[in-house]
Amino acid sequence: MDQDSDEFEHSGESGREEEEEEEEGGEGEGEEGLCSPSLRNNVSAPSNHQDSGCTRQSSSKKMKRKLDHGPEVRSFPSGKKPCKGSEYSSPTGIVPCPATPTTFGHIRTANGQGQQRRRITSIQPPTGLQEWLRTFQSWTGPEKLLALDELIDSCEPTQVKHMMQVIEPQFQRDFISLLPKELALYVLSFLEPKDLLQAAQTCRYWRILAEDNLLWREKCREEGIDEPLSLKKRKIVKPGFTHSPWKSAYIRQHRIDTNWRRGDLKSPKVLKGHDDHVITCLQFCGNRIVSGSDDNTLKVWSAITGKCLRTLVGHTGGVWSSQMRDNIIISGSTDRTLKVWNAETGECIHTLYGHTSTVRCMHLHEKRVVSGSRDATLRVWDIETGQCLHVLMGHVAAVRCVQYDGRRVVSGAYDFMVKVWDPETETCLHTLQGHTNRVYSLQFDGIHVVSGSLDTSIRVWDVETGNCIHTLTGHQSLTSGMELKDNILVSGNADSTVKIWDIKTGQCLQTLQGPHKHQSAVTCLQFNKNFVITSSDDGTVKLWDLKTGEFIRNLVTLESGGSGGVVWRIRASNVKLVCAVGSRNGTEETKLLVLDFDVDMK
The missing domain is CATH 1.20.1280.50 (Monooxygenase)
Structure with missing residues (x-):
């Protein structure tokens, strides 16, 4: 590689x-210089010493092979x-x-x-040449090939x-x-x-x-590169020359x-600010990082400078879920509310009341956000007006995960159920039954629903029919995190393994294990066309090859790993990796690490 x-x-x-x-000396070049007869005749030919050393037979065989093939x-x-x-x-x-x-x-x-090739004009054509050519033209294809073989055998090198x-x-x-x-x-x-x-x-x-x-x-587009270089980074090209x-x-x-x-990168940035509290949620978009904590606050950071730009204060309980788009941040808390924030000013635009217990999960799509709560309900909100548009009721235990594509809402709960909703009519279209324990993770691509459970299985469902297409088995514990792209699913488990699946066939393509595998539960993961990035309770972040499943390197290794140091969350772009690290026993200070791989090592 x-x-x-x-x-x-x-x-x-x-x-x-x-x-x-060409910028320096190309003005003097014309078409004649590029397409002259000398260039058209520039083909591979034997060297002089080969001419003198080769026999007629070897040269003839070489020519014969060219004619044959x-x-x-x-x-x-x-x-x-x-x-x-x-x-x-x-x-x-x-x-x-x-x-x-x-x-x-x-x-x-x-x-x-359209041009006649240069012919030998220094000697007169031999007598009978035209008659020989007419005879040659009268022969069949195989006869012509036989004649050419004999002709080549009689030629000098x-x-x-x-x-x-x-x-x-x-x-x-x-x-x-x-x-x-x-x-x-x-x-x-x-x-x-x-x-x-x-x-x-x-x-x-x-x-x-x-x-x-x-x-x-x-x-x-095929590689997931969203936009070209900014104008200030583009190379200046002289007029008359193309630039892409x-x-x-x-x-x-x-x-x-x-x-x-x-492993070539700039010096990592260390962002400190939540004291010894747990970072419960993490968002990273553009040059802005948002971290939420059980200290009741969110912090907005610059991914470029590493500075804390502002602290969002207003929740009266720990922040357990968040979403971000452009300049809008949405947070959910144990205080039973959601808040909509302006990321530029730090102002709280709306406080969304309605849930009667902790807001545990949410999913933002355009101007609407769907929240799931421990009160067993889901709510659909308009983030511009702060209005609750719809309430979805049907689960009988805490809602743990939710996905929303603007048309359908999919929710997973501690009642072992996955439900598909039409939010406009507030009706449950399908109840997906099959799991035998709590549902902790979901992915939804508009066609397939993928659910991960404490029962160790992962199930793939058809969203239109509600049928279970595949049951993916192989993990030994809770599937804590999943990501789905183009029918490829990557799942992380509390059994310390990561698996790559094809959800169309139900086949496990790779299991990320071996001597470099995680030594404790996988806490978070993310993947793109080339890599899988995983974090764990063992205090490491690992990089794997998506296609081969091979371990590439450790991106982060905490000194306290194995004795309490944890990487709770990771978020990555094509250029940067953001890690939320800390510990539950005070062995590792709570902080964010920002790794930037946009560096020219030459």
Whole structure:
């Protein structure tokens, strides 16, 4: 993996070097320098000492193999220098094309099509040549191949070499440049990003295609990269040269992913503020971190400076749940209320009354939040007006977890039940029965409901029918946390293991264990396309490879781990990791750790 990373970074650097070199000296280059006959004839050929040392038979066999097997399947050059006008030597034999081809006739000319190849004119054609050619044309395909075999066997090595120089370019034309730009971009979209970087070094027109911003935006979308670099971080490019912010964002994120694997990061920031209390909930969005504690407060922190920006005071009981979006923070407390806060000013906008016991869970979607309470009810609130819109009643024990997608509410409770609700009509559409103990965790993607229970099982349900599709077994204790993305489920358990599942098949793809596994209950987890991050009561945060299940490294190791030090919560972006740590016996000070992997180690 590290070797691939180095190659990717090297490819990106080569592209930047090419851009800089062309900025300095590219004005004097014309199409003739890129597409001259000397370049079109630049193909692999035996060296002089090979000519003198090879027998006629070996050269003939080499040519015969080429005729038997057809053109070689070529890939983009690896590690080749960028093209530099007339000095460029095509590493694959693909003919460089004009910078801005406008017609197919122009493109065919650039590729050596539509032109007669250079012929030997220094000697007179032998007598009977035309008659021999007419006879050759009259033969069948197999007869022609047999004749060519015999002809090659009778040739000198220099004559075979001449044949190769004539034949090879016919199989090495630049088909991409023959296509309309939209179709060419569609073809290139199937390449891996590393191959796109190499393709950009083939010729100018390929570089124009491979720099396309929309092409790289799609690559970023596949990797979960939300936005390109901010304007202040973008490289200034001279007029006349293309620049793709999305490509820059992709290369930057690849470097950051490599830093996660290698452990290269800035000095961790330590954020202290909740004294020796437990951090019960944690949110991280953009450059803002919000921590809630059983000390009745929430604190808003800068993820950049590590400073506490403000403390949200108003609850009269411990804060046990929170949500955040943009400048809005919502908190739920043992004082039976929810509060809506302005994150910029610290002002409490609304206090939401209605629950008769602790607000244990909530889920925010756009302008509405659904709260679940130990009073066995759920409430739907409008966070702009503070009004309670709906009350959902049906559970007979505390509601422990809730999910809301704007259309359906899904809740899990200590009554062993999972319920699917239509919040507008306040009706329970399905009661999902099957668990034999308390339900502690839920995931909902609009199609599937996934529930984790103290009965050690995980169940996958169809939200429309209410049917149980799969029962996932293998954990030995409480499933304390889960995350679901694109039919991949990652579950963390009190038995110290983490499992990766395919919910479509019900198959366990990986179990994250082995000599580096957690030594105590898993407290929190998060994953993306490449990594799984897990935290535990053993005082560590671990990084795993999502696809292979292999342990990569410890991201955090508390000195008090194993003797009381705990990592309670983690939240991560593509760039940063935020950990809420402390202890229940005073061995570890309560604090937040912020790890930033956006660092260039070169």
